[in-house]
Each structure stands twice: as C-alpha cells, then as structure tokens.
Amino acid sequence: MSSTVGVLGGMGPEATLDFFAKLVRQAGARSDHEHVRLLIDNNPGVPDRNAALSGRGESPGPVLAQMARGLQASGADFLVMVCNTAHAFESDILNATTIPFVSLINETRDAVLRGRPGLRRIGLLATSTCLDAGLYQSAFAPSGVRTLALEGDALERFMALLYRIKAGDTGSDVRAQMRALAQELVNLGAEVLVAGCTEVPLVLDAQDVPVPLVNSTDVLVERTLQYARGHAPFPERSVEPSA
C-alpha cells in the first residue's frame, strides 16, 4: 500500500492536470490498485502569487495553509505543490501542517546537480516573482552553481507568455517565443535550462533547446511516485521565515 499524496494545485489548473496526467502514465500500473492515491485540491482561487509578492494583491499564504490543513485532515501522508512561485509561501504550509512537504524547488535543484559535477551555470525559466523571492538562487547557492535569469524586456515577454498559457493559448506563436527566450539564456552561457514554472513545459520540450532541459513538473512526478512508494526517505521539515 503506497502513501497518499496531497496535492496543492490549481495554480493553474492546466499545470495540475499536466502533473496528474504524467503521474498516472508514469505509475506503470497494470490495474487500478497499482496506482497511487492522490488527494488534489485544484483551487484556481488561490490569490495571484505574482500580484501578492509585488504588493498588488493579498497573500496566498493563508489560503495555501488552509488547503494544506484540509489535505492532511483528509488523509494525505505528505504534500506536494504544483507551482514553483507559490513555494515563496512554503513556510505558511509548513506552519499549518505536521506531515512532510516535498519542495518542488529543492527536488528540481537536486535533479539538476545529479550527475553533473562540473556544472557552472544554469538558466532559469521562472517568473519574476519566483526570481525576486530568490527561490532557486538560494537553493543553488551552496553548490556554487551560478543561476542566470531573464531580465528586463525578456522577462516581461516571458511573463506575458505565462498569462497567455493560463488563458489556454499553447499554440505555435507561444511555443516559438518560449523557445527564443530559452535560447537567450543559452546565449548567456547556461549549460542546463530549468523549466522552473509549471506552465513552461506546456509549451517547451527537451528537443526545443540545445542544452539539457530539466522540467520541474517531470521531476516532481518522478519523486512523488518514489516517495509514495517508500523508495526514498522524506526530506527534513524546515520552517524558514515567510517571504
């Protein structure tokens, strides 16, 4: 019997759907009973993460805390959250619960570093809010790997693309623009790219870029299955000051 996974989702629903679809496919189950139990709170009403951290809206922290508490009360054995940016509010979730929380940021960092001892520079495809909160920069700091990110006009174009994806537009124009932004990071010297926003993999594939692409959703799917099946010990719980 595998553990029950509590999923904080809906940020956006397409990204949660992508996670769920990949998890079902990669479970390699031959019958219903070999699948993993998921409790998914697909809550598209979580206050906008980007608006909150830039002071233009209410904090999603209390809503995320309430969702996490609800998932634990419903029987979740551990929690994951399908949104990189919302990890800026991880401490609200940790303070509200007592079960393990698997950080998408930390798992993605570990997947990037694994088997790449000489890595010097990575490129972050992440929201301005995720970058401002320093989520990936802090995670990579101890390793000495430099993080490169989009800036200025390029970052604005990236953010505009994300909201088009959330509005259901995953067409060829959006894909071409995302590919071009990824290439800018490669031109700056990125040896590995991190799809550090769960909307990015909806329009960018590994074959679209000339360097390895580490997809945070794929990492979370793989690790969630390992944790649920008891193939990996849960990470330590650490509560840090809220962003």
Place this chain on the structure above:
Amino acid sequence: MSSTVGVLGGMGPEATLDFFAKLVRQAGARSDHEHVRLLIDNNPGVPDRNAALSGRGESPGPVLAQMARGLQASGADFLVMVCNTAHAFESDILNATTIPFVSLINETRDAVLRGRPGLRRIGLLATSTCLDAGLYQSAFAPSGVRTLALEGDALERFMALLYRIKAGDTGSDVRAQMRALAQELVNLGAEVLVAGCTEVPLVLDAQDVPVPLVNSTDVLVERTLQYARGHAPFPERSVEPSA
C-alpha cells in the same frame, strides 16, 4: 465565485484524468480565477466494483462513504463520481453526506432523452455489474425507452477490454474491438449508444459509430460546470436501498 466540486475518483485514474482534462478545457477560462475549484479524491484503492457485486470481494460502499465524507469536510459543495458502476453504491454516499450528489447515471439518461421524443431503443456499453445492478435500466424505465445490452460472449469481451484499458492499453486493437461491440448493439436496433462506463470514451469516439453516441463523461463534465456555476438547480437527494 463558483461552488466547489467534490470528485470521487480513481475508478480508474485514467477516467478521472479524462474528466479533469475535459473540465479544464471546457471551463472556457481566460485566467486561473475563472476555473472551477475541484477537490479530487483519486483513490485507486476503492475495492473492485465488479468483484464486489458478483460476490467475489468486499463492498466498496464503506470506502466510498468515507471519501464522500472527507470531500464534504474539506469544503465540497456537491459531489460527483467518475464511475458508472460505482453508482450501485450511491446510497452509501448519500447516507454519509448532506450535500447534493449529482448522479452520472441520471444526468446521462437526461442527456439521452433531451430532444429525442420518439426514441425507442438505446444500446448500453456498460459493465456486467452496472447491468446486473440495473442502474441504467431503472433510470430509463419511466421513459418507456428500451435498453439493449451486450450479453454472453460479447459482454465477456467487453469486460476484458475494460481491464486492458485500465492497464493502459488504448491501442488500435482495443479500439477496433470496442467499435465492433458498439456495432453489435446498433445491429440489435440501438438508435443511440450510451458510453455508460468511463473507460469506454478513452477508446471510442462519436465518429466510430453510425448512431449518436452519448458519452457519460462528457455529460458529467458539462453538467458539473453548470451546477458549479449555479446555472442549474441541484437534483433532489433521494436515498434508496443499497444494492
């Protein structure tokens, strides 16, 4: 603000994923906040519905009741269940909760009857358990519409297909066999076919059959969005004796 939907799922996970994917796509949302909140209990550990009703396994009733209670406690305003056969245990769910339960069977019946006053015979692509429990037969009885179903060897072939689909096989052979079984019902005189098992639409499309195909998952998606957005009054709660 729309109502929160509680989803009893995992029977199987592919069918729940299909429901979630269609609901996200059909929400017609232009931003996260225009989507509907879903609490999904994707529980692949629900005891086998077919084994239970044929006396070869434990009843899923208590597990379904527990899931329903959990969804209500987590804030669901109404419940849906993405499995036709499990509706044989609807009374366990109704007895365990106080919020509306939207019956996949009744909604599919209503979708079949709507706009078809002269309808005489429908063909049911449904599990042997769903048929033995008489779920669709009872639902259609007041309308006078006759229900035709697969029998004997054809029904056995249908059941074998479902377990292949649950094992992840949605390939061309499974599709061809499902199409042939659908055609058998048309040959018997079915004027409309009902995909009355949530695995069926994973391998059968409207263009595969020469008569209208009413897909129970599609019906549930459409109606769930209407109920969640307050565009339809909830059905009356009726507790009937457990199957």
